[in-house]
Amino acid sequence: MSDAELVLRSTRVITPEGTRAAAVAVAGGRITAVLPHDAATPAGARVEDLGDDVLLPGLVDTHVHVNDPGRTEWEGFWTATRAAAAGGITTLIDMPLNSLPPTTTVDHLRIKREAARDKAHIDVGFWGGALPDNVKDLRPLHDAGVFGFKAFLSPSGVDEFPHLTQERLAASLAEIAGFGGLLIVHAEDPHHLAAAPQHGGPRYADFLASRPRDAEDTAVAGLIAQAKRLDARVHVLHLSSGDALPLIAAARAEGVRLTVETCPHYLTLTAEEVPDGASEFKCCPPIREAANQDLLWQALADGTIDCVVTDHSPSTADLKTDDFATAWGGISGLQLSLPAVWTEARRRGHGLEDVVRWMSARTAALVGLDRKGAIEAGRDADFAVLAPDETFTVDPAALQHRNRVTAYAGRTLYGVVRSTWLRGERILADGEFTEPKGRLLTRTP
Numbered sequence: 001m002s003d004a005e006l007v008l009r010s011t012r013v014i015t016p017e018g019t020r021a022a023a024v025a026v027a028g029g030r031i032t033a034v035l036p037h038d039a040a041t042p043a044g045a046r047v048e049d050l051g052d053d054v055l056l057p058g059l060v061d062t063h064v065h066v067n068d069p070g071r072t073e074w075e076g077f078w079t080a081t082r083a084a085a086a087g088g089i090t091t092l093i094d095m096p097l098n099s100l101p102p103t104t105t106v107d108h109l110r111i112k113r114e115a116a117r118d119k120a121h122i123d124v125g126f127w128g129g130a131l132p133d134n135v136k137d138l139r140p141l142h143d144a145g146v147f148g149f150k151a152f153l154s155p156s157g158v159d160e161f162p163h164l165t166q167e168r169l170a171a172s173l174a175e176i177a178g179f180g181g182l183l184i185v186h187a188e189d190p191h192h193l194a195a196a197p198q199h200g201g202p203r204y205a206d207f208l209a210s211r212p213r214d215a216e217d218t219a220v221a222g223l224i225a226q227a228k229r230l231d232a233r234v235h236v237l238h239l240s241s242g243d244a245l246p247l248i249a250a251a252r253a254e255g256v257r258l259t260v261e262t263c264p265h266y267l268t269l270t271a272e273e274v275p276d277g278a279s280e281f282k283c284c285p286p287i288r289e290a291a292n293q294d295l296l297w298q299a300l301a302d303g304t305i306d307c308v309v310t311d312h313s314p315s316t317a318d319l320k321t322d323d324f325a326t327a328w329g330g331i332s333g334l335q336l337s338l339p340a341v342w343t344e345a346r347r348r349g350h351g352l353e354d355v356v357r358w359m360s361a362r363t364a365a366l367v368g369l370d371r372k373g374a375i376e377a378g379r380d381a382d383f384a385v386l387a388p389d390e391t392f393t394v395d396p397a398a399l400q401h402r403n404r405v406t407a408y409a410g411r412t413l414y415g416v417v418r419s420t421w422l423r424g425e426r427i428l429a430d431g432e433f434t435e436p437k438g439r440l441l442t443r444t445p
Contacts, residue, residue: 058090070100088384145442242295
């Protein structure tokens with residue numbers, strides 16, 4: 001620890017080997033050692049004694065819609081990354097749609113990176129998009145450093161990002177597999193959606209019926225078949241249907257290169273509690289019943305689901321009308337994802353080590369960020385300091401999101417983020433932010 005510039009001490013440090021009292025030494029923005037709690041401090045090193053607060057690796061959120069540029073009235077890099085930092089997230093990967101232009105060419109990626117430059121309070125990377133007509137752009141985007149490619153199998157909700165038919169999915173996936181890339185997929189089958197009852201109006205039960213589980217199950221099955229045929233690497237986004245889990249487990253057992261995520265809202269909110277007209281709860285696929293939620297938790301516990309990400313998808317408040325058919329579908333969750341998941345995880349007997357695995361270690365691994373996701377020597381000194389036994393009641397006015405619409409309003413949650421650190425610098429403490437210190441990330445070749 002002789003070269004340490006900073007030492008953080010806590011009686012509870014979450015490391016890959018478990019939780020223990022430790023002193024974490026930092027120099028040059030990286031962790032240089034994880035030592036016993038009472039290790040001698042080198043001359044000149046600054047010491048931060050965190051007491052019994054938990055030191056955990058900064059979270060890595062690989063599913064965020066920042067909407068900048070083009071729809072910055074919905075969200076932007078300044079506000080999104082502040083909200084993330086307030087929730088203990090130190091890295092996010094931005095989705096290619098809901099911004100204008102979408103990130104579907106190298107030129108569009110340059111525009112997106114320029115929009116983010118000097119506004120990012122945390123580190124930011126970018127997904128590319130796979131559209132019916134941009135197969136020729138996929139390899140150049142990959143070479144330019146995107147972390148993979150997002151595709152929809154049903155309409156995305158925005159005209160500039162059309163979905164892939166099975167034929168176009170096969171073409172895009174073959175191209176991506178050819179250069180060893182990753183395809184991440186919104187898996188809902190358009191034919192099942194079209195066949196479902198479409199009543200519209202304020203009743204949540206009607207909206208839920210319009211996005212049935214079998215739409216997800218069929219789309220996941222088709223994706224697995226394509227991945228198996230091409231030996232391609234694929235990732236299922238925001239899984240909400242517990243009925244798809246046996247398909248996923250069987251595919252994994254056969255060696256299909258498949259990973260799966262779910263989201264805090266599927267793990268903490270249930271269809272039974274959504275009030276009619278409350279479209280702050282609307283997302284696609286939808287929040288389902290409590291019994292289905294139990295299946296998702298079981299799949300997290302046994303590893304069938306790999307990770308938990310926000311799918312932060314904000315909009316202006318006026319788009320959240322009381323008609324579930326026409327309201328914008330998306331839940332803003334960046335700032336609240338850690339306490340929301342931790343609150344339900346502890347109730348179900350899980351520990352913070354599990355939450356870190358789902359929301360930091362495995363998300364970092366998904367996108368190949370080997371310097372993120374763990375407190376160990378050689379990693380970036382990205383941390384969240386959490387008081388896990390303290391509670392707070394969600395007040396929308398206290399959120400950093402540009403539009404303070406939340407499905408968690410009024411809920412009491414466990415886990416108060418005391419401070420957030422990026423490469424050894426405290427970027428948030430007691431609600432006060434520094435100037436932006438985030439970097440723009442590219443995929444490691």
